Amino acid sequence: MKITHIGAVVLQPFPWVLVRVFTDEGLVGLGEAYHGAGVHQIAVDERLTRALIGQDPRNVDRLFHDMQRVMSASGFFQGAVMSAISGIEMALWDLTGQSLGTPIWQLLGGQFRNRVRVYNDCHAGEDETPAAYARRACEVEARGFSAIKFDIDPLPTRRDAYNRGIRNSDIAHYVDVVTAVREALNPDTDLAIDAHWRYAPVDVLKIARAFEDLDLLWLEDPIPPENNEAMRHLTAQTRTPICTGENLYTRYGFRELVENQGADILSPDLAKAGGLLEGRRIADLANLYYIPIAPHNICGPVGTYAAAQVCAAIPNFLALEFHHLDNEIWTGLVEEGDTLIHAGHIPIGDRPGLGLTLIEDSVRACAREDLGFLQI
Numbered sequence: 227m228k229i230t231h232i233g234a235v236v237l238q239p240f241p242w243v244l245v246r247v248f249t250d251e252g253l254v255g256l257g258e259a260y261h262g263a264g265v266h267q268i269a270v271d272e273r274l275t276r277a278l279i280g281q282d283p284r285n286v287d288r289l290f291h292d293m294q295r296v297m298s299a300s301g302f303f304q305g306a307v308m309s310a311i312s313g314i315e316m317a318l319w320d321l322t323g324q325s326l327g328t329p330i331w332q333l334l335g336g337q338f339r340n341r342v343r344v345y346n347d348c349h350a351g352e353d354e355t356p357a358a359y360a361r362r363a364c365e366v367e368a369r370g371f372s373a374i375k376f377d378i379d380p381l382p383t384r385r386d387a388y389n390r391g392i393r394n395s396d397i398a399h400y401v402d403v404v405t406a407v408r409e410a411l412n413p414d415t416d417l418a419i420d421a422h423w424r425y426a427p428v429d430v431l432k433i434a435r436a437f438e439d440l441d442l443l444w445l446e447d448p449i450p451p452e453n454n455e456a457m458r459h460l461t462a463q464t465r466t467p468i469c470t471g472e473n474l475y476t477r478y479g480f481r482e483l484v485e486n487q488g489a490d491i492l493s494p495d496l497a498k499a500g501g502l503l504e505g506r507r508i509a510d511l512a513n514l515y516y517i518p519i520a521p522h523n524i525c526g527p528v529g530t531y532a533a534a535q536v537c538a539a540i541p542n543f544l545a546l547e548f549h550h551l552d553n554e555i556w557t558g559l560v561e562e563g564d565t566l567i568h569a570g571h572i573p574i575g576d577r578p579g580l581g582l583t584l585i586e587d588s589v590r591a592c593a594r595e596d597l598g599f600l601q602i
């Protein structure tokens with residue numbers, strides 16, 4: 227089997243990037259790359275696809291290395307290039323599984339679990355009151371989710387957006403909100419809080435310490451992501467579990483953070499960090515220090531279900547992110563859309579490859595730019 231063509235499409239209103247790898251045997255692999263400026267263009271750029279055309283798609287790891295090699299002058303190890311490579315890597319696994327009649331999780335080592343726990347990212351309440359946050363949390367919990375996340379982004383009352391400082395009244399507000407949510411939920415429903423890299427260590431530590439007796443699943447991205455030593459220092463100073471990783475690429479991007487135990491939980495985004503086998507490698511690296519993995523994910527159904535294949539196949543999986551509750555475009559992109567998430571979990575099927583059937587008319591209806599994905 228040989229690769230004949232790579233196609234990519236960016237959708238709207240949410241700019242999901244889908245990738246297809248076509249072969250001379252008629253099999254077509256499907257993947258999703260983390261969205262971002264130019265990612266769909268990079269996926270079909272001749273500088274990248276020359277590593278693929280004419281090759282056997284089942285040599286997935288070799289092609290992953292070849293894609294990085296041919297892009298080595300273009301920042302191959304991170305950013306939009308690695309996102310594009312990640313989406314193609316998923317499609318190669320889909321092809322490999324289809325050709326062998328085997329699901330991807332089997333190719334990644336087999337199952338530790340046959341359903342993958344999903345946590346719902348709620349963002350915020352209808353308004354900024356603790357009662358509104360608690361109401362939203364209970365609505366989502368009632369739909370079967372055993373893990374929920376909210377954001378604590380700076381309030382409009384913040385004095386200075388550049389020094390990462392925070393006022394005492396804002397800390398008090400966050401504590402009120404999170405306490406209200408925690409008290410409203412079942413004690414066994416997990417609650418995570420995302421701080422979106424907004425704060426200085428000295429300030430977010432006040433928040434983390436105030437949260438210490440609220441049994442959070444984690445506090446995510448408390449400080450900017452570039453400084454592993456600052457993250458390690460912060461993580462060591464609070465009993466609130468610290469999670470980070472959605473801005474890191476490949477196992478090399480995670481190496482220092484893991485070796486320094488700079489976070490309690492890691493959140494790689496598999497649609498940008500290198501794809502499915504690289505996701506498994508990052509998980510294995512983290513597991514040397516018994517660190518759980520909770521993949522970041524804002525993908526459509528393709529990237530979400532692909533990430534779930536890895537989540538099923540690694541021992542140290544904690545929860546997989548989900549952003550698109552009640553989004554009919556999300557469920558309408560694949561035939562399996564309505565049943566992909568059930569009672570807060572993704573049941574893992576045994577269909578060959580990725581196991582999803584794309585609804586081409588749905589893709590066509592929301593395609594913003596088609597680069598040989600629908601029309602070759």
Ligand code: MG
Pocket residue numbers: 420422446447472522
């Ligand atoms: Mg986040």
